[in-house]
Amino acid sequence: SSHKSSKREWKPLEDHSCTDVPWLLLFILFCIGMGFICGFSIATGAAARLLSGYDSYGNICGQKNVKVEGVINSGLDLTHKKYVFFLDPCNIDLVHQRIKSLALCVSACPRKELKTLADIQKFAETNGTTLCSYELQPSEYTTDPRAAKLCPKYPVPESAPIPFFHRCAPVNISCYAKFAEALITFVSDSSVLHRLISGVMTSKEIIMGLCLLSLVLSMILMVIIRYISRVLVWILTILVILGSLGGTGVLWWLYAKQRISASAADTQIAKDNLQALLIYAISATVFMVILFLIMLIMRKRVALTIALFHVAGKVFIHLPLLVFQPFWTFFVLIIFWTYWITVLLFLGTTGSPVPNEDGFVEFRMVGPWKYMWWYHVVGLIWISEFILACQQMTVAGAVVTYYFTREKRNLPFTPILASVNRLVCYHLGTVAKGSFIITLVKIPRMILMYIHTQLKGKENACARCMLKACICCLWCLEKCLTYLNQNAYTATAINSTNFCTSAKDAFVILVENALRVAAINTVGDFMLFLGKVLIVCSTGLAGIMLLNYQQDYTVWVLPLIIVCLFAFLVAHCFLSIYEMVVDVLFLCFAIDTKYNDGSPGREFYMDKVLMEFVENSRKAMKEAGRGGGAEGRELKPMVGADEE
Numbered sequence: 001s002s003h004k005s006s007k008r009e010w011k012p013l014e015d016h017s018c019t020d021v022p023w024l025l026l027f028i029l030f031c032i033g034m035g036f037i038c039g040f041s042i043a044t045g046a047a048a049r050l051l052s053g054y055d056s057y058g059n060i061c062g063q064k065n066v067k068v069e070g071v072i073n074s075g076l077d078l079t080h081k082k083y084v085f086f087l088d089p090c091n092i093d094l095v096h097q098r099i100k101s102l103a104l105c106v107s108a109c110p111r112k113e114l115k116t117l118a119d120i121q122k123f124a125e126t127n128g129t130t131l132c133s134y135e136l137q138p139s140e141y142t143t144d145p146r147a148a149k150l151c152p153k154y155p156v157p158e159s160a161p162i163p164f165f166h167r168c169a170p171v172n173i174s175c176y177a178k179f180a181e182a183l184i185t186f187v188s189d190s191s192v193l194h195r196l197i198s199g200v201m202t203s204k205e206i207i208m209g210l211c212l213l214s215l216v217l218s219m220i221l222m223v224i225i226r227y228i229s230r231v232l233v234w235i236l237t238i239l240v241i242l243g244s245l246g247g248t249g250v251l252w253w254l255y256a257k258q259r260i261s262a263s264a265a266d267t268q269i270a271k272d273n274l275q276a277l278l279i280y281a282i283s284a285t286v287f288m289v290i291l292f293l294i295m296l297i298m299r300k301r302v303a304l305t306i307a308l309f310h311v312a313g314k315v316f317i318h319l320p321l322l323v324f325q326p327f328w329t330f331f332v333l334i335i336f337w338t339y340w341i342t343v344l345l346f347l348g349t350t351g352s353p354v355p356n357e358d359g360f361v362e363f364r365m366v367g368p369w370k371y372m373w374w375y376h377v378v379g380l381i382w383i384s385e386f387i388l389a390c391q392q393m394t395v396a397g398a399v400v401t402y403y404f405t406r407e408k409r410n411l412p413f414t415p416i417l418a419s420v421n422r423l424v425c426y427h428l429g430t431v432a433k434g435s436f437i438i439t440l441v442k443i444p445r446m447i448l449m450y451i452h453t454q455l456k457g458k459e460n461a462c463a464r465c466m467l468k469a470c471i472c473c474l475w476c477l478e479k480c481l482t483y484l485n486q487n488a489y490t491a492t493a494i495n496s497t498n499f500c501t502s503a504k505d506a507f508v509i510l511v512e513n514a515l516r517v518a519a520i521n522t523v524g525d526f527m528l529f530l531g532k533v534l535i536v537c538s539t540g541l542a543g544i545m546l547l548n549y550q551q552d553y554t555v556w557v558l559p560l561i562i563v564c565l566f567a568f569l570v571a572h573c574f575l576s577i578y579e580m581v582v583d584v585l586f587l588c589f590a591i592d593t594k595y596n597d598g599s600p601g602r603e604f605y606m607d608k609v610l611m612e613f614v615e616n617s618r619k620a621m622k623e624a625g626r627g628g629g630a631e632g633r634e635l636k637p638m639v640g641a642d643e644e
Contacts, residue, residue, distance in 0.1 A: 012404035012494045012605070016422065019498040020429030027386070027432035034343075034379045037372050041346035049349040049363070053084035053105070053166045057134075058353040058361030061105035061166060068353045071361055073134045081105035083161050085131060085168045087152040102150075102360075106131060109168035114156040117142050131156065206546050207559050214539045214567035218574040221531055222316070222323050237295065240530045243537045244288040250541065251281040280560075291533070294526070308524060311607045312581045318408060319398050321416040322581065326573040329391045333384065340380050347373050381442050385435035392486050392580060393431050394419045397493040399584040403592075404494070404605050422493070430492050433499045434485040441481060445474035486580065490587045506587065513590045524582045532571040539567035 041047065052062045057073040059065040062082040067075030088101040107129040114120050114131075124130045124138035132141055133150035141147050157170040224235075255277040261270070316322055351365040365372070397419030405411050412418040423431070452467045484503055487510060491502035510517055543563045589606055596602045604611065 012400065016426055016496050018426050018429070019492060019496065020427075020433045022429070023433040023436070023499075024429035027382075027429075027436075030379065030382065033375060034383075037376055038339075038343045038346065040369075040372075041343060041350045044350050047346055050345050051165060052082070054103070054349070055084065055105050056103045056360040058363075059105060068355070068361055071353075071355050071359065074353075074361065076134065078105045081107050083107070083109055083166050083168050085109065085152075085159075087131075089157070089159070089168075089170055102133065104131070104133065106168070109159045109161050110156055111158060111160070113158050114152075115154060117147060117151060117154065120151060120154065120156065206543070207563055210539055210543050210546070210563040211566045211570075213542060214535055214563075214570045217535045217538055217567075218570050219323075221535065221571075222574055222578070237527075237530065239534055240291070240537075241295075243534060243541070244284070244291060247537050247541050248281065248284040248288050250544065251277060251284050254544065255281050276560075307612070308582055308585065309527070311585055312578060314607065315399055315402050315581050315585070316578075318402055318411060319415050321414065322395065322398065322577055323574075325391055325395060325416075325577050329387060330573065332387050336383060336387065337380075340376070344373070344376060347376065378439065378443065381446075382435060382439045385438045385442075386432060389431040389435045389438075389485065389489065390423060393423050393427060393489045393493065395577065395580045396486070396490040396584050397422055399581055400490060400493045400588060403585060403588040406603075406605060419493070426496060427489075427492055430489070430499045430502070434488060437481060438478060438485065441474055441478045445471055445478065448474070483583075486583060487587050490584050494588070494591065509587060509590045509594065512594070517586070525579060528575045528579050528582075531575050532568060535571040536564050536567045540564045 048060055048063075052060050054060045055073075055078075057071055057076075058068045059074060059076050059078055061078050061084055063079060064077045065075050083106050085104050085106040086101040087104070108127055110123060110129075110131065114123055118141075120131050121138050121141040124132075124141070130136075130138060131152050132138075132147060136144060136147060136150050141151060159168040159170050161167065162169050255274070258270070258274050258277055349363055351363040351369075353361045354364050356362050364370070394416065398415040401415045401418065402408070402411065448467055448471050452464070452471065455463075455467075484507060487506035488499055488503035491497065491506045491509075492499065495502070495505075497505070540560065540563065543560050547559060592605050596604050
């Protein structure tokens with residue numbers, strides 16, 4: 001009975017049934033709640049206040065307004081004044097996340113710098129735009145003593161309206177540099193930040209070109225993975241060794257060259273570049289040594305990865321649309337994040353007008369409504385994880401279809417779309433449940449991180465250590481659950497079971513094959529990591545060579561960091577799909593070897609190359625005296641398995 005039950009539990013792609021329906025209903029109800037928050041904020045006027053803007057007296061610009069009890073200058077007709085103008089736009093209150101300045105509605109933004117009150121008065125008389133508070137007439141700007149408080153701080157910077165949001169924003173970047181100085185507390189010398197920002201602005205074309213280069217390199221690497229997977233591991237290893245040696249050597253050569261030239265040109269930019277080059281060179285040297293040690297330790301296991309990469313390469317040949325999965329996922333995430341940020345901004349202007357201690361108007365929510373943003377934050381995490389889990393389930397379903405289809409010519413015309421169809425029709429509840437579990441772990445970790453940030457410098461060493469330990473444990477738990485979830489989605493795609501059953505079955509399979517998981521999965525992930533390193537090193541090296549031509553007037557630090565981070569992000573997005581395919585293939589292989597033995601009626605599904613790889617590994621282990629009899633007995637029938 002148990003033998004039949006185990007066979008019935010694993011019938012790949014034969015049975016399809018809806019899984020975890022209550023969790024799908026719960027997720028739908030949660031999304032309805034998210035929609036209610038958006039509708040509530042729009043209905044209470046938050047959308048109009050966000051898009052059109054409002055002044056410090058509660059008037060929405062560009063329309064007639066209702067009087068706010070106890071507030072002067074409220075209830076004005078501002079139909080012809082459509083832009084919000086801040087008297088001191090660079091005075092930013094970081095604690096309350098707002099511009100600490102009187103805001104007015106004006107007809108037009110000042111398109112040139114106004115240096116004195118006389119210039120402000122002339123601008124008002126010429127353009128009909130009053131930049132001082134409503135109770136002052138333009139003729140009183142230079143005579144009324146209240147003008148010092150009710151008129152803008154001068155010189156008034158040149159400004160332009162922000163598209164779609166009707167706010168006058170300073171054109172000069174120095175204002176934003178001051179804002180950034182307040183955020184970056186470790187910068188003690190404000191001139192450093194100005195030089196960093198000017199370096200980014202000067203090199204923006206190079207930065208954009210290098211980001212495009214990282215995208216192209218990632219696509220090229222995916223093509224290489226498809227067609228030369230057998231030699232990919234060795235190619236990557238050799239290229240990373242050469243790239244690490246070459247990159248480190250170039251950095252030390254540039255440092256020596258820059259040190260000679262810096263002694264002649266004693267400028268601050270030259271000193272900054274020299275210091276940055278020294279840091280880069282030392283970091284690259286340390287990284288190279290660590291990388292070589294890891295490669296030396298794992299060199300004997302590299303052969304184990306080649307066969308699995310070859311099968312994964314075949315998957316991409318049969319399923320070319322897998323390459324574009326990061327694009328679709330990123331596109332959906334961008335749409336959702338845009339919606340989420342928009343609603344968050346709505347919530348920031350939602351509520352009833354309440355006079356503050358300065359006599360101005362603030363919009364505040366009272367009662368239980370003021371906790372809506374907590375619900376909104378949970379929605380950000382859960383729905384984002386849901387979208388990522390949908391990608392994992394889609395990839396798992398497509399790879400499972402490939403693996404468990406004996407005749408590859410009988411594959412569906414578009415296995416990706418077939419997998420999406422199964423996901424939508426049967427398994428959205430499973431994805432909702434898996435993503436909710438990750439959300440339950442993420443939220444406490446984020447709360448602890450927020451508490452740690454707020455208490456920095458105030459808590460004692462013991463409390464700081466405990467907080468960091470808790471954060472670390474939750475991070476490890478999240479990573480383990482993410483890996484288990486991915487394998488649970490694979491089990492669901494194979495057998496159409498609910499999340500808990502799939503997670504249990506996948507966990508049992510992984511525990512039974514713990515050594516194989518450690519050998520194949522670790523080496524495979526390490527080789528994909530080398531691919532990411534190759535893309536980052538190539539992009540960074542190209543950036544060093546290009547920025548070297550601007551060394552006299554550009555600080556390298558920030559542009560190079562931006563480029564390398566973007567290159568790693570792009571490489572990670574592309575190669576993570578390959579990593580998913582390898583993990584799914586391994587679980588399918590483990591299930592195949594457990595429930596099939598090659599006999600009639602229980603033929604293997606696995607690829608011929610994978611059979612040869614396992615058999616060769618068994619023989620090598622036996623010859624080395626490390627092979628166990630159980631391993632040999634388990635894999636012996638594979639020699640006679642059907643070949644593709």
